[in-house]
Amino acid sequence: MxxxxxxxxxxxxxxxxxxxxxxxxxxxxxxxxxxxxxxxxxxxxxxxxxxxxxxxxxxxxxxxxxxxxxxxxxxxxxxxxxxxxxxxxxxxxxxxxxxxxxNLRTPAVSLAGVADVLTRRFPEGVSMTVFGVGVQGLLHVDAARAVVPVSSVNVVVREPGRGAEFLAGLADMGIPGTEVVGSSGEELVAALQASDLIVTATTAQEPLFPAEAIPDSAVVVAMGSHSPDARELSGALLARSTVIVESRHTARDECGDVVMAIAEGALQMEDTLTFKEVVTTGAAGVDPERPVVFKTSGMSxxxxxxxxxxxxxxxx
CATH class of the missing domain: 3.30.1780.10 (ornithine cyclodeaminase, domain 1)
Incomplete structure (x- = not known):
């Protein structure tokens, strides 16, 4: 062995x-x-x-x-x-x-699920915003480079200076980075409105940002939770987005972003697309006029x- x-x-x-x-x-x-x-x-x-x-x-x-x-x-x-x-x-x-x-599988899943959308919408590359300064945030930037060029990255932090290590990692990749402080201020909203790919990699229990801050062209990957009672995204965002899940039974059991949006009447499970459906069809079911949300929790x-x-x- x-x-x-x-x-x-x-x-x-x-x-x-x-x-x-x-x-x-x-x-x-x-x-x-x-x-x-x-x-x-x-x-x-x-x-x-x-x-x-x-x-x-x-x-x-x-x-x-x-x-x-x-x-x-x-x-x-x-x-x-x-x-x-x-x-x-x-x-x-x-x-x-x-x-x-x-650490290899998680970012690979995130990018595998949205690769067709990213290459179609942003063939020349993406500007990213990442929530979370743990290991997964920086790894998702690295994985994104395997799909499209990454021109710049905002890292959102609660306190000034907490993004220093993250920014150093970006510098090692040759990617310019900016630390954004706050959860709903004008600086954060401006950063999100200028972003193509947003990754949430946190332990948050409540939505991290207002739904209206996300442009219609954006792709959001939410991978921070695997609990039905924790969420990083609001139901309002899922209501106006094409929502991709790894599988519907996993979303129902583990993904609070989806579970709570359904409970609020903002989403129906049958309206979601699965990871397999998106890959096998080349993302044919994704509405080009709406944001895309890929909610993952990890599967065996x-x-x-x-x-x-x-x-x-x-x-x-």
Whole structure:
């Protein structure tokens, strides 16, 4: 059995490769609607997440811990491992670093779901706004570069100076960045109105910005929560947008942005498009006159696809 650490994953597969692998899986007869819902169990200082999946000749399970206070100890909030198996014999094939796999899979999913829209609407590149200075915010900028050029990035923070590390990461990529302070002020609204791609990667419980600040041409990726009672986006934004979900059962179980918009009468589940529908049709169902919202929470099959691709790239 092979053991793949963070360095092995990074050298074996980049964002472009992960995006391509996810989209290729959706072009087969596999349907995320058949993927089991993530299981969770409480821990004294956080929670366990169990993510099993099976596609073709592979099966796997990713076991993660989510520990909100880990930042105080200088440790990642999410930790764990993924076990990759042969689906016929269930022979263990590899163990992959769970956090590294999550950090590769999550931005790749976000960009795989909106790649067709971005390349159609913004062939010359995008200006981004990112909410959240954790690891996922900067990784989403890096992943976006695998789809379209990124000309500039605003990072939204609560307090001045909190975006310093994020801005340093942008500088390393050669991308100009600006720190925007505030949750609803004129500076934030102006930044959003000038943005093409907005990523929300926070632990927020309530909407981060007013719906009217988002231009009709914009693409919004909301990936910060996996709870039915937490949201980053308002129902008013989802009401005026084409809404994409990873699967409808996952959205119903885990995505508060969708769940609460439906409860408010702003959205109906049958009006959403699924990740598979968007990829297999080249985003044919996306209204060109409306914003696009892709709400993700992460699904087990996505980790399996990326894990098996890494395994095959390294060598069986």
């Amino acid at each position: 092979r053991i793949f650490d963070e360095a092995t994953l990074a050298s074996a597969l980049d964002y472009a490769g992960a995006i391509a692998a996810l989209r290729a899986a959706l072009m087969t007869d596999f349907d995320p609607a058949d993927d089991p819902t993530r299981l969770s169990a409480p821990l004294k200082h956080g929670e366990f997440l169990f993510m099993p999946a099976e596609i073709g000749s592979y099966a796997g399970v990713k076991v993660l811990t989510v520990t909100p206070d880990n930042h105080e100890a200088g440790l990642p909030r999410i930790q764990g491992s993924c076990l990759l198996l042969d689906s016929r014999t269930h022979r263990p094939l590899a163990i992959l670093d769970g956090a590294a796999l999550t 099959w996505e980790d399996l696809v990326v894990a098996k691709t890494v395994y095959e790239e390294v060598g069986l």
